[in-house]
Amino acid sequence: MTDDDHATARLPKLDLDALPPAVDVSDNTAALARVRAVIDAGPYRDEWPSLQGYRPPRWYQDARFGIFLHWGVYAVAGFRGEWYARNTYLQAQDEFRHHVDTYGPHRDFGYKDLIPSFTMHDFDPDAWAALFRRAGAQFVVPVAEHHDGFAMYATERSRWSAAQLGPRRDVFGDLAAAVDRAWMVRGASSHRAEHWWFMNGGARFDSDVLDPRTIDFYGPAQREESAPNERFLEDWLLRTVEIIDGYRPQVLWFDWWIEQPAFEPYRRMLAAYYYNRAAEWGREVVINYKWDAFAEGSAVYDIERGAMGGIRPDVWQSDTAVSKTAWSWVRDGHDYKTVRDLIAELADTVAKNGVLLLNVGPKPDGTIPEEEQRILEAIGAWLTRNGEAIYGSRPWTIPAEGPTRPAVGSFVDAAAPEYGPADFRFTTRRDVTGDFVHAIQLGAAEGGRVVVRSFGTDAGLLTRGIADVSVLGAAGPVRWSREPDALVVELGDADPDAVVVKVSLEPEAVQPRQDALHG
Incomplete structure (x- = not known):
């Protein structure tokens, strides 16, 4: 049975009699003592002033681009997205009606019954890693566990995992190993916290959420208004x-x-444990958080599907997706962003000292949709030509030029503006060959030339003279002139749809030492 025709056929149910035995995690005393021992050994304590001594690693600031992955049991339904596990139990939602029409009543065929069809039988972790590397990603962050409570890794705290059910393999671990082999950095995301209430709709009518045989999967299914108790937090x-x-x-x-x-003391414990373990490994690590979950400076701030209004002094991250409509694979297709939109998102983020984490959603058979592969390959082709304006770069004096401004804040990427030839984002970098400023044009060039007003002599933003100007990826030198109101670059044969102007600055004047003057 293919992924495309499964919805018209009756899927096999989960055999409850064949489940592995439930795991007793009621007594956490010994495990918590081991966590406390790592925290007490230092160098970080589980106190905010200590955790604010953290500094983001250089590798992460230089990376600027990573891949996010949402794949799990929800992809079997492939209906509207990764919140299917919750919305299918909310009787007013389209997912509820779709589920009943497709699979039958929830008491007879619930979310858990999608697990046997989550096969990942065509999953090739090395092919995934090779694709992500061609896309230009420097690190990869797969979902270790989503809100549905199904672990994609080999856990000893639950029988509900990909290692024991569905594909019956540690797909998370297999991908992490492939990421290592491809010389990228492995990451993980946890959405476990929301499981406290995620499946609670099924407790309000006759559904399998009320079945005591599967309470270790669907539970706690508590009210959204209630704070999680100590056992859940542990x-x-x-x-x-x-x-x-x-x-x-x-x-x-x-x-x-x-x-x-309720999570506050546990967040502090987690951060101190992670940072201390990383110190033991000799590795530099990153925690991404939203809103006010962590104290300023103790981790890296993340905005979901959003943008900053200006340059943030500390490195930050935007997590977004190739799709405007969902994070996971959906059967009826996505409203995909264009490659130009995604490159503009990347450039805008990096110009403001951010890192872009871009999500794709694999299918339940373990393949990445062809359109998403095409998008990643196109981004990689752009980065192959223009990557020096992204990787290892830092913000310039100003982040942007041009009349078009993106919306600021979270969840604004679906309304991305259409940029024109006057819209630019700026980055700067320094290496052994000199100092450079890059102007990344967000719209296609017109008239065979690029006009950058921030580089004009009257703008006063370039405090040193220009030694040379080039266009990244161009076959040879380009003609340019610097005027009071702009730097004008003639493109010649350069691609007008992917222009990055590179300005090489004259060396800084070196002041002679006073003792040398009187030698």
């Missing part, structure tokens, strides 16, 4: 510790609900 901490110790990710991404006050 389990959240220890599941995250399990990911840290089992896979050593160097990026650890969290979704929003950990900002709830």
Whole structure:
């Protein structure tokens, strides 16, 4: 049966009698003692002033571009997105009606019954890693566990994992190893916190969420208004510790609900544990957080599907997707962003001192949709030509030029503006060959030339003279002139749809030492 025709046929149900035995995680005393021992050994304590001594690693600031992956049981349904597990139990939602029409009543065929069809039988982790490397990614962050509570890694705290059910392999670990082999950095995301309430709709009518045989999967299914209790918080901490110790990710991404006050002491414990373990490994690591979950400076701030209004002094991250409509694979197709839109998003983020984490959503058979592969290959081709304006770059004096401004804040990427030839983003870099400023044009060039007003003599932004001007990827030198109101670059045969102007600055004047003057 193919992924495309499964919805018209009856899928096999999960055989409850063949499930592995449930795991007893009621007594966490010994595991918590081991966590405390790592924290007490230092160098970080589980106190905000200590954690604010953290500094983001150089490799992460230089990377600027990573790949995010949402894939899990929800892809079997492939209907509207990765929140299918919740929305299928909310009777007013389209997912509920779709589920009943396709699979039957929830008491007879629930979300858990999609697990046997989550086969990943064509999953090739090395092919995925090769694609991500061709896309120009420097690190890869797969979902270790989403809100649905199905672990994509080999966990000892639950029987509900890809290692024991569905594909029956540690798909997360296999991909992490492939990422290593491709010389990228492995990461992980945890969405476990939201599981406290995620499946609670199924507790409000006759559904399999009420079946005591599967309470260790669907539970807790508590009210959204309630704070998680200590046992759940301990389990959240220890599941995250399990990911840290089992896979050593160097990026650890969290979704929003950990900002709830009940998580506060556990967040501090988690950060201190992770940073201390990383110190033991000799690795530099990153925690990504949203809103106010972590104290300023203790981790790296993340904006979901959003943008900054200007340059942030500390490195930050935007997580977004190739699709405007969902993070995971959907059967009826996505409203995909254009490659130009995504490159503009990348340039805007980097110009403001950010890192872009771009998501794709694999299919339940373990393949990445062809359109998403095409998008990644196109981004990689652009980065092959223009990567020196992105990797290892830092913000310039100003981030942007031009009349078009993107919306600022979270969840604004679906309304991305259409940029024109007057819209630019700027980055700067220094290496052994000199100092450079890059102007990344967000719209296609017109009239065979590029006009950068911020580089004009009257703008006063370039405090040193221009030694040379080039266009990245161009076959040879280009003609240019610097005028009071702009730098004008004649493109010649250069591609007008992918222009990055590179300005080489004259060397800084070296002041002679006073003792040398009187030698």
